[in-house]
Amino acid sequence: MTRRTGEPPHHNTLTCYTDYGCRLPACVERRRAWQRELRRKQREGQPALIDAEPVRRHLTALQAQGISINAIARSIGIDEWTLRGFLPSSSGKRPRKHRVTPQVADRILAVTADQIIVGYTDGAGTRRRIQALVANGWPIRRLGEHLDLHGTYVADLVSGRRKEGPVLTATAAKVAEAYGRLKDQKPTRHGIEARVVKRIRGIAAARQWAPTKYWDDRMDVIDDPDFTSLYGITRREIVAQDANEVMRLSGLDRAAAAERLGVSKAYIDHAFRDHPQYAIGVAA
Structure with a gap:
């Protein structure tokens, strides 16, 4: 078999090992695990291939x-x-x-x-629905089973190489249908351990992914790409964002920006300290 040249597109399947000659330890172990599973199925008489x-x-x-x-x-x-x-x-x-x-x-x-519905639609709502279910404690792999999509593809939609841009209309329809079925169901009722649910919720919270309850009153904007979710964002971070915009566009210093925003200069100082990314490119 002719080997492909260049860097493998990803390292989560056997393709990088078989087609690109990748020998990263994790990829070698994935290949060995596949071989072990193949031999097990052969011993048990299962049609592995x-x-x-x-x-x-x-x-x-x-x-x-x-x-x-x-x-x-x-x-x-x-x-x-x-x-x-x-x-x-x-x-x-x-x-x-x-x-x-x-x-x-x-x-x-x-x-x-x-x-296969030909055509694409904006992917904002699709990603928000998946993220909301994850925020409820659903592991992405298990979501893939309910969405009838491969878990790797689902992960790519919300945090990987496909996390921006349009999605197939058929995919959007699958996700919307599954969201309607799962949004009020507890993952533990589907055999997912409570400790796993807690861990998944923690990951989603760290990424500020809004749960389904957040969207219950916002279903009219869940598919709107121009809607900005403020879920998980503190008032101090909002002030840091607003101060950054005011100072960059108006050339004001922190004291003048604070007066315009109705807060103290000390509050802006603390906001920039907690969120230094918004202090870049503005006056001291």
């Missing part, structure tokens, strides 16, 4: 209907290059993948052209 030809024919048929591999990948949350591995390359070389796990095969074969 099956023929990929039906998957290849299905992807080819979807392409013939005008559906791109990128659109298919986005709709089911599988990496685009994983799907392309089942198809011949543009140079006419044989496909790289001839075997596939039953789970991946089922996800691909379940896709129909009618299910």
